[in-house]
Amino acid sequence: MGQRQLIAIEMDVLAKNNKLAAHNREHFDEAAQLVLNLVSSPGSGKTTLLCETLRQLADKRPCAVIEGDQQTSADADRIRATGVPAVQINTGKGCHLDAKMVHDACHQLPANEGGILFIENVGNLVCPASFDLGEKYKVAILSVTEGEEKPLKYPDMFAAAQLMVINKIDLLPYVSFDVARCIENAKRVNPYIQVIQVSATTGEGMDAWLNWLATA
Ligand SMILES: Nc1nc2c(ncn2[C@@H]2O[C@H](COP(=O)(O)OP(=O)(O)OP(=O)(O)O)[C@@H](O)[C@H]2O)c(=O)[nH]1
C-alpha cells in the first residue's frame, strides 16, 4: 500500500472516531458527568490509583469506571471490589480504546448524573493520544520507575494531557528519578500541564488529586 493511501485511511479512521467522540461528549455534558481518560504506560498504577480514589470518593459522588485492556477482566474485577460499577473492554490485538467502544460500554453502566466516569485506557503511551473518547480531560500517569525523560520521548501524550500525575513517589528514595527535571520536560511539550505527585499505595498526595477532581 502506498504512503498516500495509508495516510488517507488513517485520516478516515480518526475522522470517524472524532465524530463519535463528539457524540459521546454531548451525552456526558447533558448528564453533567465529568469524564476522565487515564493514560499511561503499562503498570504505572492506574488501577491502584483508581481503587484508592474510589474508596475515598464513591460515597460522596457517584462514580463509574470503564476499563480497557487487551485481555482479562482483572482490572474491572479490582474496581468492582470497591463497590463501584465497572465495564471491562478487551481490545484483543488493539492498543487503545476508541469512541465507539466507550459509547457501547456506557450503555452497560447505570445512570451517573453529576458523577465521574473514569476511563482507564490500555497501557500504552503512543496510540491512546490520537483517539478522543469524548472525555473532558486526559490524565497522564507516570510512575517514578519509568524515567523523567518520558514526556520528551512520548510528547503527543503529554501534550494532550491536562494533568500529569507522578505516581509511586514512595519509591523515590530507591530510584534515580529527578522530579524537577520530569516536570520541566513535561512543560517543554505542554507549558499548561498541571502536575500532582502521589503514592497510590501510601496515600501521600491523594488530597491534592481529590481536590483536583473536585474542581475539574
Ligand atoms: N510502590 C508503589 N507501587 C505502586 C503504586 N501504585 C501502583 N503500584 C504497583 O504497581 C503495580 C502496577 O499497578 P497497577 O495499578 O496494576 O498499574 P496499571 O497502570 O493499572 O497497569 P496496567 O493496567 O497493566 O497498565 C502493582 O504491583 C501496584 O501495586 C505506588 O504508588 N507505589
Ligand SMILES: [Mg+2]
Ligand atoms: Mg490497570
